[in-house]
Amino acid sequence: MFVKIEQKKVFLEILEQIQEQIKAGAWSAGDKLPSERVLSEELGVSRTAVREAIRALEIIGLVRCVQGEGNFLAEDLTRCLMQPLSMMFALSGTGVRQVQQLRHALEVETARLAAVERSEAELLQLEQIVNRMETSKDEQERAELDRQLHYRIAEAARSPMILSILYAASHLIENLIIGIRVSIMTYDSGFAMIDSQHRAILAAIRLKDAKLAARCMDEHMEQVESYLMHLEKANPNN
Amino acid sequence: MFVKIEQKKVFLEILEQIQEQIKAGAWSAGDKLPSERVLSEELGVSRTAVREAIRALEIIGLVRCVQGEGNFLAEDLTRCLMQPLSMMFALSGTGVRQVQQLRHALEVETARLAAVERSEAELLQLEQIVNRMETSKDEQERAELDRQLHYRIAEAARSPMILSILYAASHLIENLIIGIRVSIMTYDSGFAMIDSQHRAILAAIRLKDAKLAARCMDEHMEQVESYLMHLEKANPNN
DNA sequence: GATTGGGCGGTTGACAGACCACTCGCCGCG
DNA sequence: CGCGGCGAGTGGTCTGTCAACCGCCCAATC
Numbered sequence: 321m322f323v324k325i326e327q328k329k330v331f332l333e334i335l336e337q338i339q340e341q342i343k344a345g346a347w348s349a350g351d352k353l354p355s356e357r358v359l360s361e362e363l364g365v366s367r368t369a370v371r372e373a374i375r376a377l378e379i380i381g382l383v384r385c386v387q388g389e390g391n392f393l394a395e396d397l398t399r400c401l402m403q404p405l406s407m408m409f410a411l412s413g414t415g416v417r418q419v420q421q422l423r424h425a426l427e428v429e430t431a432r433l434a435a436v437e438r439s440e441a442e443l444l445q446l447e448q449i450v451n452r453m454e455t456s457k458d459e460q461e462r463a464e465l466d467r468q469l470h471y472r473i474a475e476a477a478r479s480p481m482i483l484s485i486l487y488a489a490s491h492l493i494e495n496l497i498i499g500i501r502v503s504i505m506t507y508d509s510g511f512a513m514i515d516s517q518h519r520a521i522l523a524a525i526r527l528k529d530a531k532l533a534a535r536c537m538d539e540h541m542e543q544v545e546s547y548l549m550h551l552e553k554a555n556p557n558n
Numbered sequence: 559m560f561v562k563i564e565q566k567k568v569f570l571e572i573l574e575q576i577q578e579q580i581k582a583g584a585w586s587a588g589d590k591l592p593s594e595r596v597l598s599e600e601l602g603v604s605r606t607a608v609r610e611a612i613r614a615l616e617i618i619g620l621v622r623c624v625q626g627e628g629n630f631l632a633e634d635l636t637r638c639l640m641q642p643l644s645m646m647f648a649l650s651g652t653g654v655r656q657v658q659q660l661r662h663a664l665e666v667e668t669a670r671l672a673a674v675e676r677s678e679a680e681l682l683q684l685e686q687i688v689n690r691m692e693t694s695k696d697e698q699e700r701a702e703l704d705r706q707l708h709y710r711i712a713e714a715a716r717s718p719m720i721l722s723i724l725y726a727a728s729h730l731i732e733n734l735i736i737g738i739r740v741s742i743m744t745y746d747s748g749f750a751m752i753d754s755q756h757r758a759i760l761a762a763i764r765l766k767d768a769k770l771a772a773r774c775m776d777e778h779m780e781q782v783e784s785y786l787m788h789l790e791k792a793n794p795n796n
Numbered sequence: 797g798a799t800t801g802g803g804c805g806g807t808t809g810a811c812a813g814a815c816c817a818c819t820c821g822c823c824g825c826g
Numbered sequence: 827c828g829c830g831g832c833g834a835g836t837g838g839t840c841t842g843t844c845a846a847c848c849g850c851c852c853a854a855t856c
Contacts, residue, residue, distance in 0.1 A: 330839075331838095339645065355807060355808085356808070365839080367840085368606070368839065368840065369840085371809090372609070372838095375610050375614065376613060376614070376617045379613075379618065379642075380617065380645060381642075386808075386847090387807075387846065387848080388806085388807055388809095388846070388847030388848035388849085389808080389847080390806090390807060390848095391807090401642060403618075404617070404618040404642045407620070408619075408620070408635065408722070414718070414719055418718065418719045418720075421667060421717045424667055425664050425667030426663050426664075428666065429659060479656055480656065481647070481652055481656045481657070482656075482660055482663060485660075485723060565846095567809075567810095568809080568810070569809095569810095594836080594837070595837095603811085604812070605811090605812085606809095606811065607809090607810065609838090623837065623838090624818090624836090624837075625817070625818055625819080625836070625837045626819035626820080626835080626836055626837065626838095627818080627835095628819095628836060628837075629836090
């Protein structure tokens with residue numbers, strides 16, 4: 321019969337055109353894009369519409385807006401999901417348990433991939449982190465190293481998609497790690513188990529044994545989840 | 559010394575206030591929020607600023623805007639990441655391989671969780687899908703059922719965070735599934751392996767054996783990845 | 797000669813006011 | 827009772843304006 325007439329919102333069309341320009345390689349990371357006035361003139365729309373489109377891109381993290389200077393394409397696309405993800409998490413009342421589930425899923429895979437993809441330099445760095453974590457006496461520093469270890473593994477996995485999601489959830493994960501370590505101190509009075517699991521993961525990555533690395537990370541995550549259950553039992557909120 | 563004067567953008571402040579209202583429960587899913595004119599007056603800012611904030615919420619999928627009617631809170635938060643995620647994927651030139659890596663990570667976890675969380679009704683539905691997939695002669699229908707199977711498992715896992723990311727990547731995953739099935743037809747001339755793996759996953763979920771379900775899904779994903787390598791070898795683009 | 801300060805052009809940020817397109821519900825007319 | 831039109835309310839867009847800010851140049855100053 322009749323084809324539905326599609327009347328997109330103007331700013332969506334602008335969005336598409338800008339995306340196409342980026343995909344076509346007209347602009348690359350960090351570039352300054354045309355001023356809002358120029359864009360509005362070239363596209364034949366008002367500055368308002370252009371601003372809405374650019375605002376949308378800013379929200380997503382694709383564009384950085386600097387007053388008095390201009391609008392720039394983001395340099396680092398891997399971190400660009402943070403804003404929307406964290407907002408969604410905040411609003412949908414995501415609990416620690418769900419954050420841990422996501423982490424479990426992603427980090428098993430990063431361990432698997434890192435075992436294959438890691439460079440020698442990355443391996444060295446991972447080993448340094450683990451060593452420092454075992455010798456340090458400052459719990460705050462140890463927690464920070466714990467966090468770093470997981471991120472360095474994720475970076476060594478060379479999977480930008482997974483990495484960007486991990487980054488997006490990063491501050492949630494950080495709280496998670498701290499909470500878990502508190503739980504461990506309370507109920508277990510020691511990190512021997514955690515440290516040995518870190519060592520096992522590292523050993524598998526050193527051997528480039530993907531399956532083993534995945535299994536070790538899986539065990540680590542399960543251990544973490546058991547601590548989490550202690551925490552939830554003692555502290556049913558959240 | 560001097561404290562740096564912090565001057566947030568107006569629309570960000572509005573964003574925060576709206577978020578707080580939502581968190582405080584003043585509005586709930588599907589509600590109509592105050593009109594832009596009212597909001598701008600109550601907040602003491604221009605309508606432009608309010609619109610920018612609402613636009614931001616629309617982009618991440620928290621708000622649905624309908625001309626002539628009003629702005630509404632989204633009913634379903636699980637699908638709200640789609641826009642930014644898919645845009646990012648499109649722009650960062652994500653390849654099939656990375657999509658599969660993400661899928662591998664998430665779906666192993668959904669299988670694990672679904673084994674524990676699934677209801678009887680969901681189990682029944684999964685079994686119907688597998689049965690129909692094995693008996694159907696229409697490849698297009700089989701591909702669709704394949705897709706459905708994975709999503710139904712993810713839904714049964716009751717992990718909104720993981721589910722929403724899967725949804726966000728859904729159209730990429732759909733292309734992936736179709737591509738893989740083509741590869742299988744080309745190089746293997748049959749789906750016996752795939753079907754038996756689906757059966758194995760289902761059996762583990764029926765037994766509520768989380769570890770087994772995760773392992774079966776893991777094997778399934780690895781199988782898929784091997785087909786993917788065939789595909790890449792034959793077709794190095796993408 | 798180096799530094800400072802101001803002026804200038806260009807940019808984004810915010811605003812007010814207007815008009816358009818659309819939706820819905822009311823109300824009167826047939 | 828049904829229908830059509832009208833008007834109020836809403837988001838969508840546009841225009842014009844001003845403020846805040848940045849980078850640059852250049853002249854005045856020390």
